[in-house]
Amino acid sequence: MxxxxxxxxxxxxxxxxxxxxxxxxxxxxxxxxxxxxxxxxxxSSGDDAGSTPSSSAPASDPTSAPSSSAPSSSAPSSSAPSSSAPSSSANVLGPVSDVPVGGGKVFTDAKVVVTQPAAGQFKAFTAVCTHMGCIVSKVENKTIDCPCHGSKFNITDGSVAGGPAPSPLAAVQVAVEGSNIVQSA
The missing domain is CATH 1.10.287 (Helix Hairpins)
Incomplete structure (x- = not known):
């Protein structure tokens, strides 16, 4: 050949x-x-039926470039109730008693996770994981945990504590009003 x-x-x-x-x-x-x-x-969480789109936190687009800045501590700490009735521009997430000291609670419908790092100090973050957009599922051992790929975030500032997440959870504005935690509009 x-x-x-x-x-x-x-x-x-x-x-x-x-x-x-x-x-x-x-x-x-x-x-x-x-x-x-x-x-x-x-x-998806599958339980969006009860959410109010106009008052829930917007989920970040998982395909967009993550913000390079760390979340600010703009989520106000609340040590005393400010009033007995929530304001009309606020979304009631749930009772203060649902958020344990040193832990937190995921409010799936609002896509918000509220933590209480110290007694009376409430922090809130988007519940949408910055890795692939899954909703975080639980708060334990002082971390906010994503079930999809194992990302973990600190309860004090939303920073990445482990896993593949590229950036921290964004802070969400909340306050204590009466016995409730409310998200500002």
Whole structure:
């Protein structure tokens, strides 16, 4: 076999491989499209029926570039109730008694997690994990935990304590009004 024949055979083999790769790539994309919808649905909380979209915290777009700044401590600490009735521009998340000292509670409908690092000091963050947009599921051992890929965030400032999350949870404005924790509009 001559060098020209070998070169021609090699060129045909390369073209065949390119065509096969294109077909496989197309099939993979089509397969992923069919699989990704149920997977994305599995990541949602599924209980958005009771939420009020106009008053809940906007979820950050997991495909957007994460903010490079750390969350500010703009979530006010509240040591004393400010009034007995929540203001009309606030979203009542739940009773203060639901948030243990040294722990926290995830308010899934509002996509907010409220923590109480020290007695009377309440902090709040978006419950949307900065890794893949899953909703965090629990607060334990002084971390806010995401069930999807194991990211953990500090209860005091929302900073990343472990896992693949690229950035901290964004702070959310809350206050204690009466016996309730309310999110500012």
């Amino acid at each position: 001559s060098d020209d024949d070998r070169t021609a055979n090699l060129a045909r083999a390369i073209d065949t491989l390119r065509d096969r790769r294109a077909v496989l790539r197309g099939a993979a994309v089509a397969g992923l499209a069919g699989v990704s919808v149920p997977l994305l649905a599995a990541c």
